[in-house]
Amino acid sequence: MQCTHCALQQVSVCCSGSIPSGRIRYQNAWLCRSLDIVACDEAITHTTSKEAASWTSVKMKTVAVLGGGVGGLAAAYYLSKSPQVTKVILLESSARYGGWLWSTQRSDGAVFEHGPRGIRPAGAVGWNTLNLVQDIGLESQLLPVPYSHNASKNRYLYVNEKLHKMPSGLWGALQTVSPFTRPIMYSVAKEILVKKGKEDDESIHSFVSRRLGKELADIAIDSLCRGVFAGDCRKLSVRSCFPPLYKAEQRRGSIVLGMLLGSGQDQVVLPGALAKRSQEESWAQWSLLRGMGTFPETLADWLEQSGRAQLCRHAAVKKMHISPAGWEIQLDDRTISADHVISALPAEALSSVLPPALEPLIKQIQEISTVTVAVVNLEFEGSILPVEGFGHLVPSTEDKGILGVVYDSVPFPQHNSPEGVTTRLTVMMGGAWFQEVFGSPDSVSEERLLAAATEAVQVHLGVSAAPSWSKVALQKNCIPQYYLGHWKRVECMRRYIAEKNLPLSLAGSSYDGVSVNDVIYSGRMAVERLLGPVT
Numbered sequence: 001m002q003c004t005h006c007a008l009q010q011v012s013v014c015c016s017g018s019i020p021s022g023r024i025r026y027q028n029a030w031l032c033r034s035l036d037i038v039a040c041d042e043a044i045t046h047t048t049s050k051e052a053a054s055w056t057s058v059k060m061k062t063v064a065v066l067g068g069g070v071g072g073l074a075a076a077y078y079l080s081k082s083p084q085v086t087k088v089i090l091l092e093s094s095a096r097y098g099g100w101l102w103s104t105q106r107s108d109g110a111v112f113e114h115g116p117r118g119i120r121p122a123g124a125v126g127w128n129t130l131n132l133v134q135d136i137g138l139e140s141q142l143l144p145v146p147y148s149h150n151a152s153k154n155r156y157l158y159v160n161e162k163l164h165k166m167p168s169g170l171w172g173a174l175q176t177v178s179p180f181t182r183p184i185m186y187s188v189a190k191e192i193l194v195k196k197g198k199e200d201d202e203s204i205h206s207f208v209s210r211r212l213g214k215e216l217a218d219i220a221i222d223s224l225c226r227g228v229f230a231g232d233c234r235k236l237s238v239r240s241c242f243p244p245l246y247k248a249e250q251r252r253g254s255i256v257l258g259m260l261l262g263s264g265q266d267q268v269v270l271p272g273a274l275a276k277r278s279q280e281e282s283w284a285q286w287s288l289l290r291g292m293g294t295f296p297e298t299l300a301d302w303l304e305q306s307g308r309a310q311l312c313r314h315a316a317v318k319k320m321h322i323s324p325a326g327w328e329i330q331l332d333d334r335t336i337s338a339d340h341v342i343s344a345l346p347a348e349a350l351s352s353v354l355p356p357a358l359e360p361l362i363k364q365i366q367e368i369s370t371v372t373v374a375v376v377n378l379e380f381e382g383s384i385l386p387v388e389g390f391g392h393l394v395p396s397t398e399d400k401g402i403l404g405v406v407y408d409s410v411p412f413p414q415h416n417s418p419e420g421v422t423t424r425l426t427v428m429m430g431g432a433w434f435q436e437v438f439g440s441p442d443s444v445s446e447e448r449l450l451a452a453a454t455e456a457v458q459v460h461l462g463v464s465a466a467p468s469w470s471k472v473a474l475q476k477n478c479i480p481q482y483y484l485g486h487w488k489r490v491e492c493m494r495r496y497i498a499e500k501n502l503p504l505s506l507a508g509s510s511y512d513g514v515s516v517n518d519v520i521y522s523g524r525m526a527v528e529r530l531l532g533p534v535t
């Protein structure tokens with residue numbers, strides 16, 4: 001079995017009798033050095049005297065974190081918990097922390113999101129985020145949306161010029177629901193009999209076509225990939241974008257069996273009180289009273305007040321030099337020395353600051369591309385929606401340029417203006433199709449993007465009124481695309497770093513998942529790989 005995080009080690013499941021080197025005990029599981037689970041307690045039949053890892057002896061004087069997005073802030077947070085680090089310094093090029101977590105709060109109190117608007121509480125990474133939220137004192141600001149809410153139950157597809165509610169629950173799966181020509185359950189039942197694929201990676205479209213049929217791949221999966229990665233499911237990797245699907249096929253021979261029997265838990269996180277509350281109250285997603293942007297703001301304040309991290313804005317990293325003494329990080333106006341660097345920069349930004357001597361690494365990093373998304377917030381007078389739900393997605397066959405529309409007022413009415421009845425919507429456009437539809441992101445006008453968004457709302461939702469307020473945010477290169485072979489590329493990069501003994505860790509959305517939860521977890525993993533488990 002190969003550890004998904006620690007490319008260097010071939011680890012064996014312990015009950016086969018072989019003990020992976022560097023295995024350590026952590027909570028109720030056995031982990032390899034990268035802290036992937038090797039085997040749960042029950043599976044352990046052998047132990048060695050060498051298992052206590054020597055993390056406690058690791059000392060770092062100064063660790064620099066590059067990038068003040070949520071990934072960098074999370075890395076700084078976990079570093080700040082470690083007594084092994086003397087100094088943590090975070091460098092952010094822009095005037096504010098948070099990267100893509102960015103909200104506008106208007107003077108009347110209405111909130112508009114220009115990046116993520118909801119975070120999933122479920123699973124180890126969801127719990128991990130909620131543990132952090134609880135620790136920094138944000139609990140009172142949470143806006144949870146339970147599974148029973150219309151925004152959780154109702155998601156729509158815009159196909160053949162009509163809105164279709166996506167089937168949900170067992171009853172929905174048993175019926176033929178347009179735009180599909182067969183019940184989803186038909187494809188699901190047949191899936192168990194489909195042979196396991198032989199490739200070490202596959203596009204999401206090919207994987208789903210093979211296992212569940214072309215119709216689901218063409219409509220549902222095409223739309224899903226636009227609604228998560230703003231990307232093209234024919235190019236995106238199933239192994240890197242949806243690891244549970246890939247693992248289910250590898251370990252159980254079927255997605256359905258993998259879901260029923262489990263296909264291996266990779267992360268170990270204990271739920272704190274808030275995460276337990278999210279389970280008890282069945283939250284599907286959550287936001288914050290004054291918008292997602294308050295998350296990084298509060299985390300940055302918490303770090304500054306802890307006195308354990310020095311945070312610098314307007315501190316663009318220009319170049320980095322490496323010597324046996326460590327890193328020299330060149331900013332506009334000064335140079336900073338660090339024993340270790342955790343990069344939470346977008347891949348492209350990291351590749352442009354690394355020293356030319358690391359060319360093989362730079363080349364690999366440059367292969368991770370991104371897409372641009374135009375995020376258009378619209379506000380309308382009155383209740384104008386024909387349906388109640390989270391929003392609708394548009395498959396690429398219907399309209400390449402319009403990815404989907406979020407009905408923000410439905411999940412988060414608390415973000416509406418308190419003055420009168422209004423409806424807030426967000427139209428997301430472009431993604432992998434940006435250039436083809438709108439031309440260069442450097443030359444497209446806001447007017448054109450606003451007109452396209454307003455037209456989509458008019459055509460898809462029958463809203464003829466003009467918006468009473470709008471904002472266009474062109475999010476250039478905002479979502480990394482994990483194309484075929486991404487896992488191998490990331491593995492190669494980490495192997496290169498390890499073989500060259502470079503004091504460098506990679507975190508952030510470019511490598512191990514794009515969701516806010518994944519990115520926060522990547523910051524934690526970077527710290528744990530360096531210093532051992534954080535508590």
Ligand SMILES: Cc1cc2nc3c(=O)[nH]c(=O)nc-3n(C[C@H](O)[C@H](O)[C@H](O)COP(=O)(O)OP(=O)(O)OC[C@H]3O[C@@H](n4cnc5c(N)ncnc54)[C@H](O)[C@@H]3O)c2cc1C
Binds near residue numbers: 069119315345375508
């Ligand atoms: C429109 C949109 C909607 C999304 N919706 C969701 C959602 O609903 N749910 C969800 O979970 N996720 C969502 N995401 C994904 C999620 O928001 C991102 O993947 C995540 O915020 C990325 O965080 P990061 O810290 O890795 O990167 P970034 O946010 O890109 O942070 C990197 C930071 O590095 C800084 N930087 C760049 N160059 C330098 C330099 N040379 N020196 C110093 N600093 C530098 C940047 O200014 C930035 O602050 C969405 C993303 C977008 C764009």
Ligand SMILES: C=Cc1c2[nH]c(c1C)Cc1[nH]c(c(CCC(=O)O)c1C)Cc1[nH]c(c(C)c1CCC(=O)O)Cc1[nH]c(c(C)c1C=C)C2
Binds near residue numbers: 515
């Ligand atoms: C239409 C474009 C987009 C919408 N959201 C995003 C884009 C590009 C970005 C995005 N959305 C989600 C994530 C995180 C994924 C995760 O693992 O948590 C990101 C990066 C959440 C999400 N949004 C939709 C789904 C199915 C998910 C996955 C998690 C979940 O089930 O909640 C669907 C969806 N996204 C958008 C719309 C309009 C929509 C469906 C109606 C907007």
